[in-house]
Amino acid sequence: MNAFVDFIMGPMVWISFLIFIGGLGFKAIYFIRELKHQESYIFSYVTLFHSLRSIGAWLLPFFPVSTRKHPFFYGVSYLFHLLLFAVPIFLSAHVVLVQEAFNISWPVFDDHTADALTVFVVAALVFFCCRRIMVPDVKFLTSSTDFLLIAVVLLPFLTGFLAYNQFFAYRWVMIVHILCGEFMLIMIPFSRFSHMMFAPFTRAYTGSEFGNVRHARDW
Amino acid sequence: MQEIAPIETEDQKKMDPAIEGGLERLTQEKIVRVINQVLHEETGARFQAYVQTCMRCGLCSDACAYFLSNDRDPRFSPAAKVKLTIWEMLKKKGHVSKNFLRRAVRIAHLECNVCRRCSMYCPFGIDIAYLMLLVRRICHKLEITPQYIQDTVNSHSATLNQMWVKEDEWIDTLQWQEEDARDEFENLRIPLDKKGADIMYSVIAPEPKFQAGLIYQAAVIMHAAGINWTMSSRPGWDNSNMAMFTGDNEISGRITKTFYEAAANLNVKRIVMGECGHAFRSIYDVGNRWLSWSMPPFEVVHAIEFYHELLTSGRIKIKKKIKEKVTLHDPCNVSRGRGLHDLARTVVDMTCADFVEMTPNREHNYCCGSGGGVINCGPPYKNERMVNNRVKAEQLKATGADILIAPCHNCHSGFEDIVHYYELGMDVKFLGDIIFETMDKKVYVPGK
Numbered sequence: 001m002n003a004f005v006d007f008i009m010g011p012m013v014w015i016s017f018l019i020f021i022g023g024l025g026f027k028a029i030y031f032i033r034e035l036k037h038q039e040s041y042i043f044s045y046v047t048l049f050h051s052l053r054s055i056g057a058w059l060l061p062f063f064p065v066s067t068r069k070h071p072f073f074y075g076v077s078y079l080f081h082l083l084l085f086a087v088p089i090f091l092s093a094h095v096v097l098v099q100e101a102f103n104i105s106w107p108v109f110d111d112h113t114a115d116a117l118t119v120f121v122v123a124a125l126v127f128f129c130c131r132r133i134m135v136p137d138v139k140f141l142t143s144s145t146d147f148l149l150i151a152v153v154l155l156p157f158l159t160g161f162l163a164y165n166q167f168f169a170y171r172w173v174m175i176v177h178i179l180c181g182e183f184m185l186i187m188i189p190f191s192r193f194s195h196m197m198f199a200p201f202t203r204a205y206t207g208s209e210f211g212n213v214r215h216a217r218d219w
Numbered sequence: 220m221q222e223i224a225p226i227e228t229e230d231q232k233k234m235d236p237a238i239e240g241g242l243e244r245l246t247q248e249k250i251v252r253v254i255n256q257v258l259h260e261e262t263g264a265r266f267q268a269y270v271q272t273c274m275r276c277g278l279c280s281d282a283c284a285y286f287l288s289n290d291r292d293p294r295f296s297p298a299a300k301v302k303l304t305i306w307e308m309l310k311k312k313g314h315v316s317k318n319f320l321r322r323a324v325r326i327a328h329l330e331c332n333v334c335r336r337c338s339m340y341c342p343f344g345i346d347i348a349y350l351m352l353l354v355r356r357i358c359h360k361l362e363i364t365p366q367y368i369q370d371t372v373n374s375h376s377a378t379l380n381q382m383w384v385k386e387d388e389w390i391d392t393l394q395w396q397e398e399d400a401r402d403e404f405e406n407l408r409i410p411l412d413k414k415g416a417d418i419m420y421s422v423i424a425p426e427p428k429f430q431a432g433l434i435y436q437a438a439v440i441m442h443a444a445g446i447n448w449t450m451s452s453r454p455g456w457d458n459s460n461m462a463m464f465t466g467d468n469e470i471s472g473r474i475t476k477t478f479y480e481a482a483a484n485l486n487v488k489r490i491v492m493g494e495c496g497h498a499f500r501s502i503y504d505v506g507n508r509w510l511s512w513s514m515p516p517f518e519v520v521h522a523i524e525f526y527h528e529l530l531t532s533g534r535i536k537i538k539k540k541i542k543e544k545v546t547l548h549d550p551c552n553v554s555r556g557r558g559l560h561d562l563a564r565t566v567v568d569m570t571c572a573d574f575v576e577m578t579p580n581r582e583h584n585y586c587c588g589s590g591g592g593v594i595n596c597g598p599p600y601k602n603e604r605m606v607n608n609r610v611k612a613e614q615l616k617a618t619g620a621d622i623l624i625a626p627c628h629n630c631h632s633g634f635e636d637i638v639h640y641y642e643l644g645m646d647v648k649f650l651g652d653i654i655f656e657t658m659d660k661k662v663y664v665p666g667k
Contacts, residue, residue: 034263035264038263039265042265045513066282137299199272202268202269202272210555214555215557217339217582
């Protein structure tokens with residue numbers, strides 16, 4: 001049993017991060033290579049200025065008209081995406097592990113804050129789930145994969161919350177937590193989670209077509 | 220969990236013999252081959268990125284006039300249109316039924332104006348219009364394009380204009396308009412094939428066919444402004460391009476090539492396009508790409524920009540502004556497609572005393588519901604076109620305007636229908652109509 005825990009807390013972490021970062025990196029390189037090969041015209045329209053203008057406009061909360069049409073969903077979604085990265089990165093328990101391994105560390109959230117933010121992430125995912133069931137146009141677009149994707153993100157946060165608060169079977173919950181976290185990382189390059197890599201590209205291209213060719217705004 | 224799109228009724232099946240005839244001729248083997256060929260050989264990483272990036276969030280729904288006009292019916296959400304066509308084709312690897320295709324044709328040709336508003340509402344900027352045009356490309360290759368619009372493409376193919384206008388008819392029409400206009404200006408000419416002119420003016424084929432008065436007006440404006448202009452007597456005079464909207468890229472490319480060649484033969488400095496949105500899109504943004512020009516080989520100026528230039532430079536002076544309340548529609552292809560909305564407002568401000576904005580406006584304006592080839596699918600679909608654009612009628616009604624200015628032919632024709640169907644009591648006009656009515660009809664003399 002200890003050997004298994006050592007494995008999932010050691011090599012498996014490396015493997016997960018390698019697949020996550022390597023997978024996305026590979027996808028990005030392959031994507032650009034394919035574009036150059038088959039659709040090289042795209043590069044004659046993309047400009048750095050218009051790409052950044054569009055990406056920037058869409059990163060400003062509630063700046064694009066679209067986001068103001070659904071302020072609650074957009075607000076929750078915006079915070080959710082921030083916390084999806086911020087909570088695990090600035091969690092003291094995670095930073096301690098990094099410190100033990102590499103002797104580097106960075107500022108962390110206070111444990112109670114991290115706990116509350118985790119609850120927010122879980123609640124946001126439950127909200128997304130409800131939205132998929134209750135909002136007709138979103139429901140129409142939803143397939144079982146979408147619920148699966150929500151579950152894949154939900155589990156590491158939920159089990160992390162349970163483990164931190166030590167409600168029951170701490171050791172087992174922690175093992176499940178680690179496995180779920182690693183599974184989520186591994187899934188990213190192989191699922192629509194890869195929008196984290198594609199979105200800046202698609203935004204940049206649309207921003208450039210609108211800005212550079214059509215002299216119009218795209219937000 | 221998912222609703223199934225309704226099966227077409229027998230009546231609907233009879234509406235379009237081209238679709239039904241095409242479907243009858245199709246074999247399953249051809250369906251699979253064509254779909255896979257288009258989706259895998261005519262697309263690339265961009266298409267894959269769009270398909271893999273959509274998170275089904277539904278933010279695009281509110282962009283679509285069809286969705287809003289149909290009481291938020293989920294089937295009209297832009298992403299739903301992709302789901303009901305492209306996703307399904309990919310999932311089934313092209314093994315789709317004829318019923319599926321019958322629905323797909325309608326979605327791509329009649330329930331989407333390829334206006335690109337939804338790419339402004341998608342956080343990732345996914346170009347759903349491009350995906351719908353891919354579906355149209357598939358329909359074209361399967362030979363199930365709706366009859367009326369296919370007929371315009373056939374005309375393009377045979378005559379290089381959209382309306383089966385014969386060469387002598389075209390020249391006769393110009394001479395007839397010239398003759399009439401000489402009542403107002405003694406020396407007015409519509410110069411044909413004048414090499415080295417500053418400007419080649421071009422129109423869409425429906426102008427000589429149905430609206431010759433617009434050529435008269437343009438000639439008067441050109442003459443009064445003292446412009447060194449010409450029109451081409453040869454094929455290439457028509458700047459419209461319906462093939463661009465049916466996915467017949469080969470014909471579309473031929474049309475644009477002939478058009479550029481007409482301008483090149485006349486050795487003009489630039490091209491001024493009449494008030495048509497889709498024609499501008501084809502010459503400025505689409506056809507050039509097919510011909511491997513990243514941007515058009517000529518300076519291409521839409522009428523809005525040209526009128527703006529004439530008015531602000533003082534070449535055309537306004538005698539008396541329009542007094543009635545006017546509103547302005549921003550056509551997709553020149554607003555979202557070229558950012559000309561503010562120039563249009565300057566022209567309206569200079570010619571009209573009482574201007575009221577419609578909301579939303581500029582890039583966010585609702586589509587007229589006719590563009591993207593939808594109105595060109597013809598009378599069989601007129602009633603549903605009216606229902607599908609209720610939100611536009613509501614938007615127009617809220618302005619309380621007497622005159623609706625629509626600087627685009629498609630929008631203009633569509634609005635004639637909308638205004639009549641919803642009893643809005645508005646006069647639909649082109650910017651050219653407004654300028655013609657308000658201008659001082661004196662020939663421009665530099666320095667005076």
